[in-house]
Amino acid sequence: MSDPVSAAGAPPKNGSERASDAFVTYVLDLCKVKKTQSDLRTGLGLPVERCNYLHRYLVPRLPARMHPDARRAHYAVAALIAARPRAARDADTHTAAGGGQPHVQWYQRANLGASLAEAVNKQIIKPDSAEGDLHLMARQSSGAIHPRLPALTRHLLTAGVPVDWAVLLEDLAWWNRDRDRIATRWLEAYFRTTAPEQDPAADSSRLTEEN
Numbered sequence: 595m596s597d598p599v600s601a602a603g604a605p606p607k608n609g610s611e612r613a614s615d616a617f618v619t620y621v622l623d624l625c626k627v628k629k630t631q632s633d634l635r636t637g638l639g640l641p642v643e644r645c646n647y648l649h650r651y652l653v654p655r656l657p658a659r660m661h662p663d664a665r666r667a668h669y670a671v672a673a674l675i676a677a678r679p680r681a682a683r684d685a686d687t688h689t690a691a692g693g694g695q696p697h698v699q700w701y702q703r704a705n706l707g708a709s710l711a712e713a714v715n716k717q718i719i720k721p722d723s724a725e726g727d728l729h730l731m732a733r734q735s736s737g738a739i740h741p742r743l744p745a746l747t748r749h750l751l752t753a754g755v756p757v758d759w760a761v762l763l764e765d766l767a768w769w770n771r772d773r774d775r776i777a778t779r780w781l782e783a784y785f786r787t788t789a790p791e792q793d794p795a796a797d798s799s800r801l802t803e804e805n
Contacts, residue, residue, distance in 0.1 A: 612700070614760035617655065621672045621759075624651055625683070634676035639741040642669050663736060667766035670740050671759050674747050682751040704758050705765060707780030709750055711787030718753040721788065728784055732777035736769040 611619075625631040630651065637645035642662075648669055656668055704712075707728060713719040727746070731739050747757050765776050 612760060614763045617668060617763065618671070618675065618759045620655060621675045624672075625676050631676045634672050637669050637673035638677055638744045639670075640673075641737075641740075642666050645669050645673070648672060661767070663770050664767040666736070666740065667763050667769075670743065670766060671763045674743060674757075674762075675759055677744060677748065679748060679752050681754070682756075700761075703761050704756070705761050705780050705783050706757070707782070707784035708787050709755050709757055711784045713750055713753060713755045714788050716753065716755065718755065719749070724784070728777075728781055732773070732781065735773075736766055739766070739769065 621634070624634065633647040634651065637648045642665055652669060652672060656665065710719065710724040710728065714721050714724050727742075731742070750757055765780075769776055
């Protein structure tokens with residue numbers, strides 16, 4: 595099998611944008627043409643081998659040697675971006691590749707767990723449903739997750755909850771090889787975002803009183 599070459603995980607050079615951000619920007623540009631957007635949307639939830647209309651746009655952009663998981667992640671994210679509801683398309687700009695916050699450090703950017711938490715905080719998704727989805731995905735391979743993403747991301751976007759496509763791209767590209775770490779990041783981001791902020795000084799005072 596070929597080496598696990600992943601364009602998504604390539605680090606930026608000389609301060610330039612990450613490869614995953616560049617790919618998202620490329621797809622956003624493609625989607626300005628309705629026919630191209632329609633072609634990309636046909637790949638929703640499908641393996642690369644069934645994405646016949648996407649090859650002409652993505653093959654020239656991606657390296658010939660690429661891990662199958664990374665390749666499917668790029669095809670999947672391209673299709674998800676193309677399938678955004680109108681409200682999300684109207685709100686997007688080129689800075690949307692960075693979740694609207696290009697200055698934020700990579701590890702601080704919102705992953706899928708954080709997006710689900712925002713939906714819970716806005717009372718768009720029930721906590722039990724969001725947590726159930728996260729725990730289920732944490733036990734699944736990327737092959738089982740991909741078909742779930744079109745409905746999930748559309749639900750989030752329709753309700754005004756943004757999805758950082760570049761972060762999702764990298765997470766999907768590495769999911770089968772690093773699932774425990776990525777799933778933990780999603781769960782941590784979820785609970786940090788849904789949990790009320792606590793005052794460390796108050797916690798310290800309570801512990802002192804108890805002792």
